[in-house]
Amino acid sequence: MTTHTYASTLQWSGRTDDYDGYSRRHDLTLSGTAVAVSADPAFRGDGALPNPEQLLVAAASSCQLLSFLAVAALAGVQVLEYRDEAEGVMPDDQRPLRLTTIVLRPRIVVQGTTVERVERLLHKAHQQCYIANSLTTDVALEPVIEVR
Template identity: 70%
Template sequence: MITHTYTSALRWAGRTVDYDSYSRRHHVTIAGTTTTLSAAAAFHGDGDVPNPEQLLVAAASSCQLLSFLAVAAHAGVEVLEYLDDAEGFMPDDARPVRLTTIILRPKIVARGATCSEIERLLRKAHRQCYIANSLTAVVTLEPEISVC
């Protein structure tokens, strides 16, 4: 059995004198690329840089794309374009506080399959998506498909 391992490195420095004033900015390095992150603006963070919640939504979106491209290629379906406007929802009254829902809205242009076949492949890819399978949040698909 193989266990795949994924790593990141995080760095923060500052002072937590009180809750309202400490910096939420920190740096994460993944595969040699360093990105500045912060808490969401609603949690005293910097809204001009990505936050962990956005990264989680992006990870779910990216994983769905990669899973779909793989199942489509195996099925002989030519995917010409894939766009997604994903959204994550974190209600204040959920306990523990968490993203409870992620909605993926892939817009797909493909050739070599019907809309119903593309929808079937999307569902198959969703079942195989590592990120969606790792989450307690409900991840749903709302696709828009164009077949050439």
Template identity: 70%
Template sequence: MVMTTHTYRTALSWSGSTGDYDSYDRTHEMKIGAAPLAVSADAAFRGDPELANPEQLLVAAASSCQLLSFLAVAALSGVEVVRYRDNAEGVLPEAERPLRLARILLRPRIVVRGATADRVERLLHKAHRQCYIANSLTSEITLEPSIEVR
């Protein structure tokens, strides 16, 4: 059996001057795929509050991976998912060292047909165990699902 190694590439660019710590621009551009994305530091760390920051990107990656893993598990199990929304949240407590996203809360709101809520929740947790991003992080990742069966 051939084992495949997957490589995921991004490109990042920034220009300016770090001559003054308090005032240098934290805005940078990240290219993920073909579309550029302007990114900055969190506003709490002197970044631009209007732009995405790396912490949000990590939370978004965890949320996206959970969604993709769940859809695959549900489809393979014959469960029809008709809607999935998530308002994810990452927590970086400054009192804890080293500074890191200590917790990520995923709040999937799922609408399905042809399955019980208990079965969907079991599939959701199975998907969580299979999520590449969750398996790559040391952050605590918690699921708070809401499931609607139609």
């Protein structure tokens, strides 16, 4: 049995003696690449920086893409383009506060196949996506498929 592990490093420094005034900015390092991250502006963060909620939505989107490309390649389907405008929803009135839904909206251009076949492959990839499988959040697909 193989066990995969994934590491990240997070670093923050500052003072929290004033709840409204302390910096929410921190540095996240993944595979040697540092990314400055903050809280969402609604939580007193810096809107110019990515936040953990965006990172979670991006992880779900990326996982779906990679799963789909693998499934499509194994099925002999030629994928020419894939663009996803994913969105996560976190209502203020539900507790515990959490992303309740992530909607993935891939626009996919393929060649030499049918829309129905691509939809089946998308569903198969969605079932195999380890990020979506790891979440209690509903991850939905709303694809637009173009066959050339």
